[in-house]
Amino acid sequence: MTVIDANRMHEIETRYPEYFHRSFRQRFGGLMILIATLLYSLYAVWFFDLPKLFTEAHWERVGIYLSQWVSYDVQPEFRIEGDGSIDIRYPRFSPLGDNPHPDWLVNNPDGSITVSISGTSRNVTVSKSETIVTAHGISVPVDVSSGAPKVVGPVPGWMTVYDDNVLADLGFAGNVSISVDRVKIRKRFIGWANFIFDTQSSFFDKPVGEVVSLIVSGPRIEPDQSNLSLAFDDIWNNSEWQHGDVWTKLFQTIVMAFLGTLLGSLTAFPLAFLAARNITPNRLLNQILKRFFDFLRSVDMLIWALFLTRAFGPGPLAGSGAIFLTETGTLGKLYSEGLENIDNKPREGIKSTGAQTVLVHRYGIMPQIVPIFVSQTLYQWESNVRGATIIGAVGAGGIGLKLWEAMRTNANWENVAYMVILILIVVFIFDTASNALRHRLMGTKAH
Structure with missing residues (x-):
């Protein structure tokens, strides 16, 4: 066992004072950060009134919106006429077409109609005097022969009775609205x-095999157009999903991001040489250009888009201009900082040979900065593909405007899902391609 005397101990303390004489910050810094974080969290809870926000939020709408992303509904309406007959009507733009005959709707011999909502466990039988709703293991008759609909027997929890209407909520499968003279069903x-x-379309509601047969070897549906061309035309001009318009707007978004980033990089590149202190020894010019870059990038891309849509009107030109202004500021700052951090030895060596300034820049600076500049530009381009979607919502064109229009109706959530998936796929492709190019330029392996 080694014994350390007082002199040795004093020598160790003198040599390593940071371990034996720690400052207040070193001793309690971590604890102070923890306390500050806790206090800020409590302040945020109070400032945003989070308890009230969570209790009053309409959480049920989350499930409704998500279900509408992946489903659609059909809404037949059964009108009970004065002679006791039942007239079936569908909305004008029903997904079933103009003359539907669904197999989930059965006409019974006694004149009633049975609609299967979800298999055999949930169905509705409509007759002239009553409507029977079967769900959750029970059948509930609703008498419609008198002045107001009346539930016969106890009212289950999934039924709501109003003065002139009875509403049966069947969950995700749909719902039923019953009044004296009509029954409305929403089947999902x-x-x-x-x-x-x-x-x-001429191919609507046909089996896949029949469609393929018509396209490959079937007789022409339209005499002056091949079936393949007709099928493509019907898909591209689908009135419900508007594939042609959606894909055109998506391409506009990609072009907006590419054009804005390209013009921004081309403008920022020469300005960065003037802003870099070690390249252009003019402090006033350096500061003016750096503050100019700060101004361009401090105004958000969305704000630039609002300005430009007022100036040029809505469309992709305003979107490209907004990206161009933002990227000139962002890339100008990145490029100038990259230039200020280069190794000056190659540059000085070439300059010592008496080479012109252009050659000094070409052989002493460019080999050092080109991979970095291209990498930064690719990253910004990838980011601007996402940004172009956002600014489209304020009228700057592209799929963002199309997405905003679909969301405003609060009814076309499946179309919203379609466009969101397309955006995600495009962003994923550009992210993967950009990462691969950046790693290739930088000489590193992609993970």
């Missing part, structure tokens, strides 16, 4: 209705 299906061909 998983999937996207008429995604390929709409109800006006």
Whole structure:
């Protein structure tokens, strides 16, 4: 066992004072950060009134919106006429077309109609005197022969009785609204209705095999157009999903991001040489250009888009201009900082040979900065593909405007899901390609 005397101990303390004489910050810094974080969290809870926000939020809408992303509904209406007959009507733009005969709707021998909402466990039988709703293991008759609908027997929890209406909530499968002279049913299906061909297409509601046979070897449906061309035209001009318009707007978004980033990089590149202190020894010019870059990038891309849509009107030109202004500021700052951090030895060596300034820049600076500049530009381009979607919502064109229009109706959530998925795919492709190019330029392996 080694014994350390006082002299040795004093020598160790003198040599390593940071371990034996720690400052207040070193001893309690971590604890102070923890306390500050806790206090800030409590302040945020109070400032945003989070308890009230969570209790009053409409959480049920989350499930409704998500279900509408992946499903569609059909809404038949059964009108009970004065002679006791039942007239079936569908909305004008029903997913089933103009003359539907669904197999989930059965006409019974006694004149009643049974609608299967979800298999055999949930169905509705409509007759002239009563409507029977079967769900959750029970059948509930609703008498409609008198002045107001009346539930016969106890009212289950999934039924709500109003003065002139009875509403049966059948969950995700749909719902039933019962009044004296009509029954409205909302039946929900998983999937996207008429995604390929709409109800006006000649190929609507045909089996896949029959469609393929018509395209490959069937007789022409339109004498002056091949079936393949007709099928493509019907898909591209699908009135419900508007594939042609969606894809055109998506391409506009990509072009906006590319054009804005390209013009921004081309403008920022020469300005960065003037802003870099070690390249252009003019402090006033350096500061003016750096403050100019700060101004361009401090105004958000969305704000630039609002300005430009007022100046040039809504469209992709305003979007490209907004990206161009933002990227000139962002890339100008990145480029100038990259230039100020280069190794000056190659530059000085070439300068000592008496080479002109252009050659000094070409052989002493460019080999050092080109991979970095290209990498930064690719990253910004990838980011601007996402940004172009956002600024489209304020009228700057592209798929963002299309997405905003679909969301404003609060009814076309399946179309919203379609466009969101397309945006995610495009962002994923550009992210993967950009990462691969950056790693290739930098000479590193992609992970």
